[in-house]
Amino acid sequence: MGVMLAVMASLGLIVVFFSISTTSYSFMILLNVAACSVAGILGLTFLLRTLHRLVLIVDDQIRPVRRPESYQLGKETRDLSRPDADENQDHSIEPDASAKEDPSGALD
Numbered sequence: 233m234g235v236m237l238a239v240m241a242s243l244g245l246i247v248v249f250f251s252i253s254t255t256s257y258s259f260m261i262l263l264n265v266a267a268c269s270v271a272g273i274l275g276l277t278f279l280l281r282t283l284h285r286l287v288l289i290v291d292d293q294i295r296p297v298r299r300p301e302s303y304q305l306g307k308e309t310r311d312l313s314r315p316d317a318d319e320n321q322d323h324s325i326e327p328d329a330s331a332k333e334d335p336s337g338a339l340d
Contacts, residue, residue: 236275243267 250263 233275235278236271239271239274240267243271 244267247260247263247267251260254260
């Protein structure tokens with residue numbers, strides 16, 4: 233409604249100008265119909281876009297986000313469909329063979 237009002241107000245000056253400058257009644261009727269049609273089309277387009285955005289927001293809130301059943305995490309595959317999948321995995325970190333300390337304690 234606000235978009236239609238703004239477009240009608242902006243086209244109002246054009247309608248006033250032609251109302252003063254012309255004496256053709258049929259042209260004025262045609263100009264008024266064209267101005268109202270443009271305002272109506274732009275207003276309805278804006279309304280439909282806004283409603284479409286609202287529907288997308290509501291759909292996102294209602295439907296849960298679909299995640300794949302398993303996803304790749306580094307080199308291990310984690311199964312998300314089983315909630316106890318994390319409990320059975322060993323999360324200890326073993327140092328690399330190259331990162332082991334020198335037993336003599338000498339620095340290179």
